[in-house]
Amino acid sequence: MKNNYMPITSEISNTGLAVAPDVYMYTTQIANLYMLGNPAKHKDWIIVDTGMPGTLERVKHAMNQRFGSNIGPKAIILTHAHFDHVGNLHQLIKGWEEDVPVYAHTLELPHLTGEEDYPKADPGADKGLVAKMSPAFSREAVDISDHVHPLPEDGSIPFFPEWTWYHTPGHTKGHVSLFREKDRILLAGDAFVTVKQESLYKVMAQEPELSGPPKYLTENWSDAEASVKKLAGLDPETALTGHGRMMEGEDLRSRLRDLSDHFVEKAVPKKEKN
Structure with missing residues (x-):
């Protein structure tokens, strides 16, 4: 994989947060993964996304600390297959x-079977430095053909029936987000994020800011807008995203409504508006 390691680290890298007794957020450099159970x-x-390349030892240490040595997950769920979400997937x-079986949306499978x-x-x-660096990021498909499966069509999450997946395309064609109704926890992936991911300073400082999907890798802005509106309609109490800190309560809901109502103005690159 091109550019296996990135010399960018946020101030919350290698830290974990128990959001709920069965929801644990762990940050790998500038990307979050989640352990459910x-x-x-x-x-x-189960694990949702697998973090940045080159962070395997710390990720496995966090897993062992939480669940015991060498007790593997029942499944890996991928919100999408960008390099910063599949960095430790093979291992x-x-x-x-x-x-461990891997589950992703059917439209994401070509990126997980080496095809596309x-x-x-x-x-x-965007004018931010991370955006300027983005051509160096790996965009290569990974090939886990023998282990990947499509997510169930009924929206269920294997082994964890309290959770539902929603197709939230835009950032990628097969992007999904996860939601649990009983406590309204949303795992949004990169459908929206809680840091301005294009800015190197804000990424490193993890300054909270509810933003649209990372601009430099988002494929379809019309779909991205529809996905944010769909997630805002779930009225989440807690949002956990692929990048940035947890947001919750009325602060989250007001920011998410604002993003939904003014998505083109706030999220879409200027040249895409013309």
């Missing part, structure tokens, strides 16, 4: 008593 009740758990499939690379990043989408 309550270690106090049982050892079954986390294996190395346990049994190989992602489109080129657009460094002109």
